[in-house]
Amino acid sequence: MGSERFIRFVIFASYGNDSCALIQWAHEWQLEGVAVVYSDTGWATKEWRQRVEEKEAWAQSLGFWTYRTESIGFPNLAREKKGFPTQRYQWCSFRLKIEPGMRWLDEHDPHKSAVCLVGARRDEAKSPEDSRAKFPEYLVRSDNHGGRLMLAPFVCWDATARDELLHRAGIEPLPHRSRECRCINSNKSDMRLWTEDDIAEMRALEAEIGKPIFRPARHMGAKGIDEVVRWANSPRGKYGAEVEEDLFGCSTGWCEA
Numbered sequence: 001m002g003s004e005r006f007i008r009f010v011i012f013a014s015y016g017n018d019s020c021a022l023i024q025w026a027h028e029w030q031l032e033g034v035a036v037v038y039s040d041t042g043w044a045t046k047e048w049r050q051r052v053e054e055k056e057a058w059a060q061s062l063g064f065w066t067y068r069t070e071s072i073g074f075p076n077l078a079r080e081k082k083g084f085p086t087q088r089y090q091w092c093s094f095r096l097k098i099e100p101g102m103r104w105l106d107e108h109d110p111h112k113s114a115v116c117l118v119g120a121r122r123d124e125a126k127s128p129e130d131s132r133a134k135f136p137e138y139l140v141r142s143d144n145h146g147g148r149l150m151l152a153p154f155v156c157w158d159a160t161a162r163d164e165l166l167h168r169a170g171i172e173p174l175p176h177r178s179r180e181c182r183c184i185n186s187n188k189s190d191m192r193l194w195t196e197d198d199i200a201e202m203r204a205l206e207a208e209i210g211k212p213i214f215r216p217a218r219h220m221g222a223k224g225i226d227e228v229v230r231w232a233n234s235p236r237g238k239y240g241a242e243v244e245e246d247l248f249g250c251s252t253g254w255c256e257a
Contacts, residue, residue, distance in 0.1 A: 005065060007109055008033030010116045010145075012101055015048075015055040016178025018119030018154065021162045023055075024169040025153060026117065027062045034064040035114075037104060039097040041181040042073025045198050048179040058169075067108075069100035074181065075205055084213045085184055096181070098144060105146050116145040120152045121162065184214060191232035199225055 009026065013019035013036050026034050036059045038052055056066040071077075077095055078084055085092040105114070125133035135155050142150035154162060163173045176189065182198065183190075194202075202225040206212055216223045220239045222231040231239040 005035075005108075006033050007035045007065070007114050009035070010105070010109070010114050010148075011036045012116070012118070013038055013055075013059075014178035014180045015052050016180075017159075017166065017173050018121065018162065019178075020055060020169065020171055021165040022117055022119040022154070023059055023062070023064065024165045024171075026064070028165075028168070032063075035067060035108065036064050037067045037069060037101070039101060039180065040068045040071060040073075041092075041096040042071065042075060043096075043181045045179045045182060045193075046195060052180075058171075067104065069097075069104045071096045071100040078205060078209055083209065083211050086215060087185065087218070090184070092181075092184075101144075102146055105148065109148070112146060112148050114148060116142060116148050116150045118150060118152045119154050119162075121154045121157055121159075123158050182213075186214075188232040191229055194229065199229060 009031050011019065011022055011026065011034065013023065015038065023036060036056070038056070044052070059066050072080070072095060074092065074096060077092060081091070105112075105116075108114075120132060120135045122133055122135055125131075127133070135152060136150075137152055137155050139150040141147045144150075159173075166173050176193065179190075179193075182194065182202065202213055206225055212224050212228075214222070214225070214228045219228050219231050222228045222239065
């Protein structure tokens with residue numbers, strides 16, 4: 001399908017705030033030959049899958065082409081590894097995003113002439129040591145993009161400037177991060193927005209693999225997804241096996257944009 005198209009720009013999008021703003025930015029700059037590529041991890045929340053379909057239709061309405069990369073998917077990767085990634089051994093990102101992205105680029109841009117656009121912003125860094133704090137405005141040869149030119153037009157932007165683009169696109173900024181993967185690095189705010197369907201999928205995968213997705217040592221001893229979600233909904237420092245919580249009746253918010 002992509003062989004007859006001359007792709008000049010590539011946006012790897014999660015369809016969260018930054019990538020949607022980047023799509024609008026490309027539209028306002030009247031870029032042509034734009035491919036918007038979603039990395040399908042096979043582990044998005046149910047709600048996020050619906051958002052991807054909606055935002056793909058929006059990108060197409062702007063004249064852009066939309067694609068999805070194919071990966072082994074998080075459940076099959078866990079089966080292959082007979083376990084789950086950890087903060088120390090995060091092999092999931094390479095297998096689910098980077099490697100499929102490289103394959104997509106090789107197939108659709110074999111001559112490496114396309115420019116890769118990313119929505120990274122330095123103000124997202126949590127500390128001066130965070131790699132995002134010194135994210136480059138461009139790289140002539142980006143290793144993560146197969147040696148192609150990479151541009152990051154938002155590196156010096158704050159969330160307010162980004163949100164102006166979203167408002168011009170008619171998109172309400174999300175009060176949380178993208179949810180294309182129920183990541184092992186999910187924080188309490190992430191977990192509080194998981195639905196019963198999301199949790200049921202994780203419960204079934206834990207039962208099949210025979211191990212918990214989230215390390216108990218990092219979650220006050222909570223073992224298994226049901227206990228981890230209960231930990232996430234407990235007051236700070238108050239989690240305990242004897243505490244009964246209404247996991248889905250509370251009104252929760254996200255602490256990160």
